[in-house]
Amino acid sequence: MIADTAGRVGNGGSYSAQSPLGSHASVLQRVGRTLPFSDERHLQAHQWLVDEAYLLDAQRYGDWLALIADDIHYIMPVRVTTALGAGYDSAPGMAHFDENRYSLGRRVARFQTEHAWTEDPPSRLRHHVTNVRTFATDDPSHLVVDSGVLLYRSRGDVREPTLLSAGREDLLRQTADGWQLARRTILIDDSVLRTQNLAIFL
C-alpha cells in the first residue's frame, strides 16, 4: 500500500505501530483494492459498523465492549497542522485515546457507576457512519474497513451542540461469536477539539 506524504494509508497508517502502547496490537494491513460493494465481506463489515453506531448512540457500552477483542488497540492521535511535506500530521508520542482492553473497560465501568456526572444527564448522540470501504488482508479471518464518522452531540437545553468528524480505520476479526474489533485508528479532523471532553467513543 502506498502511504501519502503524512504516512497515512486510507484512514490508517503507522499510528498504532508507532504508539508506545500499541506493541500488543495486530499489525495486519489492507491488501489490494476496495472490495466491491456487493461483496459479502463488505456487506458484513458495513452492517457491523452500523450496528456498532447504534450501541454508541444509545450508550450501551457494556454491549459495545462485547464486540471488542481482548488485544484491542484503540488509538486516536492528536492531529496537528504541519507544512505540506513535513512527513507527519500528528503530535509525536501523544494521542487522545491510546487504549487497551483494560482502559476501555475502566472507561465503560465508570459510565456504569451513578457518579459519572459528565454524562448524567446523558448527551444525545448520533454517530453518522459513511464512506465505508472494505479491504481484504493476508489473513482471511480479518478485514480492514475505512469509514467516516460524524458525531452530533447535544447536551442540555442551553449549550450549542458539538460536532466531531473523523476518519476511522478498523481491523475486524471473525470469531465464533461474530466479528470483533481488533484495532481502530481514529483520525479526528480537528487539531483543537470543539467539545468539552471525549466522554464518548468514536
Add this chain to the structure above:
Amino acid sequence: MTNLDTLLSDVRRGMIPAHIYNDEEIFRLERERLFNRAWIFVGHESEVPQPGDYVVRRVLDDSFIIVRGEDGQVRALFNMCLHRGMQVCRAEMGNSSHFRCPYHGWSYRNDGRLVGLPFHQEAYGGEAGFPRRGQGLLPAPALDIYNGLIFVSIDPDAPPLADYLGDFRFYLDYYTKQSATGIELRGPQRWRIKANWKIGAENFAGDMYHTPQTHTSVVEIALFREPKAAKRKDGATYWAGNGGGTTYKLPPGTLEERLRYVGYPDTMIESMKRCWSPEQRDVVGRDGFMISAASVFPNMSLVHNWPKVGDSDRVLPFISIRTWQPVAPDETEVLSWFAVDAEAPPEFKSLSYKGYLMCFGSTGMFEQDDVENWVSLTSTAAGAMARRLLLNSRMGLLTDGTPVSRALTGAEFAGPGEARVGYAEHNQRQLLSTWADYLQRPSEPQQRTRLGAAVNDPPGALAAQPGKAVLA
C-alpha cells in the same frame, strides 16, 4: 457595572461576584491589565530540541513562533510579517531554517532576522528607502526559562521570571526536576471548553474539597485509591510566591518508601534524591506530603497523580502541565501536555503516559467531570441574577477572619510559603487576590515599534496613547 474597587475588594475578602466568570467588561480588563503583564507559559525546551525546531503558541490573540535558532537559543517571535501582517508560519509545529511570508515573499531566518525582501532595490530604492539591516520579526517583549519551561511576557518591564515565580520554584521542581536532565513534554492535546479560564486555575490551585464528590466514580472503579474524602482532607495546601497547590498525606515511611508507594522505581528515586534539596526531600520523606495539583498565576496548572495503570494493584505516577488559554469570557482553550522525566526508564514512560490518558486531558476520567461543572458554572454566571450573588469562597476562615486551621510550622512542613492541613479556599482566594491586584492597576503607555521611517514623522510619534481605564 459594579464599581471596580468594590468588586475587587469583595474578591479579596473571598466574596466572589459570580459574574466575574462570564463578563465582557472583566474580560477586557483581564486582557489589558493581566495578560499584557504577567508571565505566561507557552511551552518547554524539549518541544524544540534541535536548531530550527518550532512550535506556534498564542498568548490570548498574539501568535508567537517558539523557535530554536541555529545558535541554539530559544526565541519567541511574533508571527506577523513586518510588511503586511500575514502570519509567516501557518503550521503548529515543524523544523525550518526560514519563515517565508506567503503574501509577498518576505523571508526571515529562524532567529527572526529579515533576510529576503523581493525587489528591494526596484520597489523601495534599496536601503535608502527601506533599511532592511537590523529588521526582524518582533520578539516577545520578555522571554525567560525555568527548568526548561518557557514563559513569555508582553510587558518589557516584567520582573525576572525567577522573582515572579518566587518560592513556588521549590514546588515546581517536584514536577520538572526529577533528574539532572529534567522533563520532556508530549502533546499538547488541545480542546475548547465553554468555561471561564479562572475556574480551572482556581480548581488546580487548591480545591481538595471537590475531589471526593466530583471524582466519586474514579474511586468506585478502583482506578485511584486516594481521592476518598478521608484521605483527601488529610492533605495540605500550600501557597508560595506566585503559585500554590495541593498535596496528599502519605502513609508512614521513609522518603524512599513513600516515593515507592506512589510508584516510582528505585532508579528514579535515586536521581530525585540527588536533585532535590534537603527541604524538598523532607516535605515528602519527613512530613509525608506528596504534591498533587497546583497552579502558577495566572493560567498555568500542573498535576501529579498515581492511578492503577493495569489490571493489578500496581500504581504509577504521571505528570501533566496545562494552560487555560482565554478565548472569550465564556470560552477557554485547554492545552494539556503529558510530562515525564527524560531519564525515566522506557517502560515507566509508557505506563505513565497511559496513566495520564486515563486520568487527565481530553479523555481523562478526572477531567471529564471537572469540565462538566465548569461549563455549567460559566453559563449560569452570565445573567442578571449572577450579578446579585456573591459566591462564598471563604472556606477555612471564620466570619471574623480567624483561620479554621493553623499554618503548619517549619517542623511540620519543610517547604516555603504557608501550608495548612485540610479543606480550605486559602489558595483560591490568594489567586484571585493577585488577579485583583493586576486588574486594579491601570495600564501604562505602550511602546510602539515601526519599520522604516518617513522624514516628517512628528517627534514623540513612537509613544502610543496611554491605555484608558475602562472602569472608574
